Amino acid sequence: MKFIHTGDWHIGKKLNGFDLLEEQRYAFEQLMKLADLEQVDGIIIAGDLYDRSVPAVEAVELFNQMLIEMNLQAKYPVFAISGNHDSATRLETGGPWFEALNFHLHTRLEQAFTPVEFGNVQLYLLPYFEPFEARQYFKDDRIRTIEGAMASVIEEMRQSFQEDKQQVLVAHFFVAGSETSDSETKVTVGGLDVVPLSLLRDFDYVALGHLHYQRALTKGNARYSGSLLKYSTSEVNQPKGVWLVEVGAETVFDFVELPFLRDLQVLEGDFATLMAPSFYETIQRDNYLAISLTDRGVIPNVMTQLRTIYPQIIQLERAFGRDVKQASRNTTEAIQVTSPTALFANYFKETTGEPLSPRQREWLDDEISEIERGSQ
Amino acid sequence: MKFIHTGDWHIGKKLNGFDLLEEQRYAFEQLMKLADLEQVDGIIIAGDLYDRSVPAVEAVELFNQMLIEMNLQAKYPVFAISGNHDSATRLETGGPWFEALNFHLHTRLEQAFTPVEFGNVQLYLLPYFEPFEARQYFKDDRIRTIEGAMASVIEEMRQSFQEDKQQVLVAHFFVAGSETSDSETKVTVGGLDVVPLSLLRDFDYVALGHLHYQRALTKGNARYSGSLLKYSTSEVNQPKGVWLVEVGAETVFDFVELPFLRDLQVLEGDFATLMAPSFYETIQRDNYLAISLTDRGVIPNVMTQLRTIYPQIIQLERAFGRDVKQASRNTTEAIQVTSPTALFANYFKETTGEPLSPRQREWLDDEISEIERGSQ
Missing domain, CATH: 3.30.160 (Double Stranded RNA Binding Domain)
Structure with missing residues (x-):
């Protein structure tokens, strides 16, 4: 089975006020040409389809049109998940109808545990989720981090693994050891939400979204597709494109660069x-x-x-x-690599002279998860 | 063929800050019970599914769930259009996939001219549209009003009428001679956008949305379903419910009141x-x-x-x-029954002492259409 693995489309994203809909449309057309040329069996989109939870109406129009062309007209099976930039509920509209035509769009954690059976491949589509959702789903109050949740998630997925088939995981999170860019809104890099690569070893391929640099991860059978376009100046030197993934007795994957309308x-x-x-x-x-x-x-x-x-x-x-400007730029850089929890802990210590107690830290984690959740 | 004709659901509407989702959910359940009891063949929803173009995420969640229950679970064919409160583009998401499971949702004028063939009935689903859309579609610059557009719209629909079948029109506009309530945001009542009842005589039944009072129109074979709930104090004495419509050699329709969770x-x-x-x-x-x-x-x-x-x-x-309060209330009432064009014309005359010239009036109509369009 041969797939295109793409992700982080961020349809509707603007670059300092410049609308990128034309560039996104062009990139999509290049992707479709490749799909035809390579006669792929399906297209995987690993989250962040839209740039924000309530996209502009023009973004909705473009994305609807892309889906129609991919799935209804060109008849490609599509395997997609929601990312942290998407509103799961809004994206979900139409999902149950899409399935009848082989367009699988998962937006809720519980959907991840029923694999999509596709020829010899079992696809587990795991949308972006928050630790509290895993706590509720597994009825396990000890789950406080994505890493903590992932052990249970994979354990449950393994129950449906069939030995004579290949397993593909589609997910949207940060894997330990990856490199980051500036445009990912990842406040928690290095923080609570890092998944160790070792947890993912049971899969024949892991199609990841979230990081915009396709070489962010180069180990094992897990890869980031990278974003559809360059979405920040920190990405100017990154090639953009998609993975061509052949899943069989062995997994073979190649990165194919796609040309830009405007670089x-x-x-x-x-x-x-x-x-x-x-x-x-x-x-x-x-x-x-x-x-x-x-x-x-x-x-x-x-x-x-x-x-x-x-x-x-x-x-x-x-x-x-x-x-002065240089200094402030340095400060900004220092902040970018720190999680909000760590930032608050520093501030708390600077102000009170005391570190956070374990109970205070737990309360803080809960509150921050809730705030992050609220901004989806 | 037996239908339920409903409309003006306004999912997500609040009543002076009070959330009505529970009441809307309850009303929907009553509707579904009636559908089962009467073993209807399909459900017609005549526009204004949502209360606004970008509904709250809770409204999206409820509406998605209603669609799943109606069409996927209970397997009712659904025939729906967008109203002036809906964003046609946002509502459109999923539309082409819905059709495969007999859920027909039309949001663009051009979709209205291909009838949904359903047993012996041809359903023409005409979404809410603006005069400029009809101008573009018919390439006819003389179309300035909905009334002007409707002559062409119906002329084109008639091309596909089959003599041995019945024709049903589903539409969302103001028909001349109807009575209005306060919650319909109809700035143009009595103005440019009134469709004469005589234009609709070619249909065996016209399932209308827009006005919230089901007895707003009592002539011919055209009826308003009225809104799902009472959405303003001007509606306190209006019964709310749905039409049960049997379309055959003769059309028979009965209004069935539905109980409220809270009145x-x-x-x-x-x-x-x-x-x-x-x-x-x-x-x-x-x-x-x-x-x-x-x-x-x-x-x-x-x-x-x-x-x-x-x-x-x-x-x-x-x-x-x-x-003073009484006086201001009277002024408000006088304004409510006047179109923005008439209002501006009065103001213009009061200020300049001159009436609008025909050219000024035309310019004004165009500008107002554009403004109304922009607020959708």
């Missing part, structure tokens, strides 16, 4: 160079550009002037900012 | 009476209540005191307000 690029240089035809004629000027100026002096109307040459500037900064 | 009621009286057990013990106190006090003096903490007896007061007013 995202960082330009660094002084103003005079950037404005010179000898330079800009070498540049694909309708790309989305993050420009870093090496000048130190004042340049009047700098953005307006640059935009006469480069219409789609999404970011403009000075490579040599003042010291 | 909406107006209480008028003086404070002392309302607070007396001899009075309130005769009242279903957990109903939603609009209270009109006949007292003229000051009553301290009046709402708090009343709520100790009547927990679900949605409105409190004085029957004998000051003169």
